[in-house]
Amino acid sequence: MLLRILSLEDDPKDAELIEAMLEAEDIACEIKRVESEPDFVAALAAGNIDLILADYTLPSFDGLSALNLAKGHSPDVPFIFVSGTLGEEVSIEALKVGATDYVLKTRLSRLAPSVRRALREAEERIERKRAQEAHRRSEAYLSEAQKLSRTGSFGWNLLTGEIYWSEETFRIFEYDSTTKITIDLIRQRTHPEDRGSLQQSADRVSTERREFDYEHRLLMPDGTVKYVRVVGRPSNNESGGAEFVGAITDITQHKRAQEELQKALQEIKQLKDQLYEENVALREEIDKTSMFEEIVGESTALRTILARVAKVAPTDSTVLVTGETGTGKELVARAIHKRSQRSARPFVSVNCAAIPSSLIASELFGHEKGAFTGAMQRRIGRFELAEGGTIFLDEIGELPQETQISLLRVLQEREFERIGGAKAIRANVRVIAATNRDLQASIDGGRFRRDLYYRLNVFPIEMPPLRERQDDIPLLVQYFIDRYAIKAGKKIRQIHRATLESLTCYAWPGNIRELQNVIERSMIVCETETFTVDESWLSQKPETASEPDGALRKLAASEEKRAIEAALANAQGRISGPSGAAARLGIPPSTLDSKIKALRINKHSFKAG
DSSP, X not given: OOEEEEEEOSOHHHHHHHHHHHHHTTOOEEEEEEOXXXXXXXXXXXXXXXXXXXXXXXXSOBHHHHHHHHHHHOTTSOEEEEESSOOHHHHHHHHHHTOOEEEEGGGGGGHHHHHHHHHHHHHHHHHHHHHHHHHHHHHHHHHHHHHHHTEEEEEEETTTOOEEEOHHHXXXXXXXXTSOOOHXXXXXXXXXXXXXXXXXXXXXXXXXXXXEEEEEEEEOTTSXXXXXXXXXXXXXXXXXXXXXXXXXXXXXXXXXXXXXXXHHHHHHHHHHHHHHHHHHHHHHHHHHHSTTTTOOOOOHHHHXXXXXXXXXXXXXXXXXXXXXXXXOHHHHHHHHHHTSTTTTSXXXXXXXXXXXXXXXXXXXXXXXXXXXTTOXXXXXXXXXXXXXXXXXEETGGGOOHHHHHHHHHHHHHSEEOOBTOOSOXXXXXXXXXXXXXXXXXXXXXXXXXXXXXXXXXXXEEEOOOGGGOGGGHHXXXXXXXXXXXXXXXXXXXXXXXXXXXXXXXXXXXXXHHHHHHHHHXXXXXXXXXXXXXXXXHHHOOOOOOSSTTHHHHTSOHHHHHHHHHHHHHHTTTOOSSTTSHHHHHTSOHHHHHHHHHXXXXXXXXXXXX
């Protein structure tokens, strides 16, 4: 490394001598010699100087002046006097002012060691300054970070009681940074309601000397309240004494946000309650106008049913709704639910005939992951989905016997287990069941449990067939015409008298569902503002099956699918109607439609092109 030296010397020979002596000591150097003050100042300004060697006495300039100039401009560059006229007193004064060393020209053998020492000390000073600057920046960054995070630090010496706070901690407590912090000052800032617990925490921490983490409030001089979180851990200081170090975080904004959130949630709850009350009032008003929504009719038979619904709805009793297919059993179940105390909770409908017997238990009660092949994850059953509400079990007579046992347990003990699970789950669910079968015959045939029947038949409701409600047929016809006219975008001004008479006199073996289908079909083909029905649609009678759906229920899922597809092919994709697939299979159209969905059959592929 080449040493760059600025030499303040009026004698060129002395400068050459110095250079030769340094090189003889293996100190490679490059010396720039100046002898006037302007040249010296210019050389300082130019920089790139590692060392200054100066004579003390020059014709127009003195060494002390040069030293002051050098310290003002380049304080880190070593400055050594090399002079033949430097006395002891002057040398001492020069060292006081800031000279690194002095060497007499009569003893130049000392120059090389002095230069090496001066350069080493200069390097050490630079390193110290760098370290100090890095420390200063680190403290500045830490201080800024504490401000941004509202977190101050502290130290607490248990032996002396001394407490150290960072600048941010002083800001949090709103004490002047020159204040000597004591436990009493901290207690004064603590909210009066929290002082007792703070003192207990401090006593416990000083005794147990374990990590701590707690929150408390501060009461500021202006009356405002702050929330702080204090965390700390024990540590040993340099003298071996026990102390705690930790952090204090101002969590006031977080607490305020929590309070605002709770306030907002409370307001939402109040609005929900208000909306609920408004909905209750609205439902009561709707009930006055249309007591049972889509249950249309004024016949004596229907009024009797609605009276029974009104009595049982407010209770929590199990209801068994019986009657022919298409009589509106699910509408009655929904009416019971909506007029019950569970009306705000779910109404879950399950068609027991539409689900393969191997899957019905999982569908009702759920299963755990790995309970059987294909159970890749836990599944929630319909009973859990209906928690707090009502579950409607349609076609209850088709329930497999092993599942009947599980349902009986729900009705008796109000609990069940998921398939593959061992934990009993409480069931707060009202059960409404429905069937178009003669359950007594199924009991006699060993297909339905007698004890389950009695559990379901707590409050029986038997839906009358439409042929026993002839007075309701005109109202139902008008209701369905209004509904389907809107959907079809048509305007119907009147009903043909002969059509209404035919509809009223027809026996309706498919009941209201058949009437609904006939009205919808007629609306599609109707081309005038007078509604008419093709009477040939009323003269056919549906095919019957000695055991509707019995054979189908005994088939495996794959065989059941093939049987349904064959029926759809024969019926050219039609589901309902006298020659539809449902009639061919001897099951209700709604049941067949549910099975088609469950088995993922594309019914549209069977329609004639």
